Amino acid sequence: MSRTYCIPGVFFLFSAWFLLFIVSISLPSFQAMDITRVHSSGQVSSNNNEAFTQLRLGIWGYCVDLSAGRTCFNTGHGYSLTVTNSQNVEVTIGPSWTRGLATLPVACCVAFIALLLSFSQHITITLVASLVSFLAALITLVAFAINIALFAYVKQELGTLNISETTITGPGFWLTFVALILLLLAGCTVCFGRRRDRMAGATNNAYQLNGPKGGFLSRFRRN
Numbered sequence: 001m002s003r004t005y006c007i008p009g010v011f012f013l014f015s016a017w018f019l020l021f022i023v024s025i026s027l028p029s030f031q032a033m034d035i036t037r038v039h040s041s042g043q044v045s046s047n048n049n050e051a052f053t054q055l056r057l058g059i060w061g062y063c064v065d066l067s068a069g070r071t072c073f074n075t076g077h078g079y080s081l082t083v084t085n086s087q088n089v090e091v092t093i094g095p096s097w098t099r100g101l102a103t104l105p106v107a108c109c110v111a112f113i114a115l116l117l118s119f120s121q122h123i124t125i126t127l128v129a130s131l132v133s134f135l136a137a138l139i140t141l142v143a144f145a146i147n148i149a150l151f152a153y154v155k156q157e158l159g160t161l162n163i164s165e166t167t168i169t170g171p172g173f174w175l176t177f178v179a180l181i182l183l184l185l186a187g188c189t190v191c192f193g194r195r196r197d198r199m200a201g202a203t204n205n206a207y208q209l210n211g212p213k214g215g216f217l218s219r220f221r222r223n
Contacts, residue, residue, distance in 0.1 A: 012186035013115040013133060019179040020108035020140070023172045026101075027058025028072030034058045034170035035101060036151045041164040044085050056170065057081070057093070057150065059101040077102040083158060091157040093150075100146035104176065107143055110136040111183060118186070133187035140180045147173050 026033050034056035042051045046064050054065035062081060063072040073079075078099035084090040114136055117129035147169075155167040 009129075009186050009189040010115070010118050012182045012189060013111065013118050016136070016140075016179045016182035016186060017108060017111040017115050019175045019182070020104060020111055023175050023179070024059065024105040024108045026060055026104075026172060027056060027063055028061045028074045030058075031056070031063055031070070031072060033172045033175075034063070035147050035172045036154050037168050037170045038154065038158060039166045039168070043163045044083050044158075044161060044165070046084075047082050055083075057098070057154065058170075058172065059098075059104060083161070085161040085163050089161055091160060093154060093157065097150050097153050101143070101150070103139060103143040103146060104172075107136055107139040107179075110139055111179075114183075114186070130187050133183055137180060137183035137187060140176060140183055144176050144180055147176055 022030065023033055026035075036057045038055040038057075040051075040053055040055070042053050045051045046055060046062075049064065049071075050066055052064040052066055054070075056063040059077055061073045061075045061079060063070055078095040080095050080098075081093040082090050083093070110132060114129050114132035117125055117132060120126060120129070151167070151169055151173065158165050158167055
């Protein structure tokens with residue numbers, strides 16, 4: 001593939017894979033990489049613990065900011081979380097809303113495969129790299145939709161508790177969106193590079209077939 005398209009394609013794929021990789025680490029190992037974040041005035045508690053001022057939801061667990069500091073729970077994907085206000089009214093974020101977050105590591109693995117394929121100069125393999133890039137983009141799109149659903153559900157449920165809280169999207173939410181854009185750009189770049197190489201090859205073949213021909217006597221000349 002032409003270097004004009006090869007280098008940007010590899011760069012886009014590497015950037016997308018790296019973003020998905022750090023998002024996939026998530027909580028509790030990477031406490032700053034949450035999907036949804038809740039700020040409260042300390043009027044609510046989670047899973048019958050003391051009141052928290054901040055709640056972070058990640059792929060593999062969640063973290064709460066308590067009076068003694070931040071505490072993280074490594075629950076694994078598909079965890080459940082119950083939030084209770086001072087009137088003992090509670091809402092539950094069930095595993096059906098957090099289990100789908102594990103789609104992000106799957107997208108990361110597919111993006112890595114596309115990255116490895118993009119280093120090849122073979123036309124067929126570059127086509128496969130482009131298709132795998134679009135597949136990774138599709139999986140990332142599904143993961144991003146799951147992120148949106150989780151954020152909207154948490155915001156809606158906590159709104160029923162009549163407390164002073166602010167639900168916002170975390171860094172992992174937006175890095176997933178950026179990775180989606182990069183994967184689409186990578187797929188298009190690799191695809192355009194393959195098309196350019198194919199057209200260049202067709203032009204060279206046409207030139208060889210329609211090249212300058214000699215006269216009748218040129219057949220008897222020595223090469």
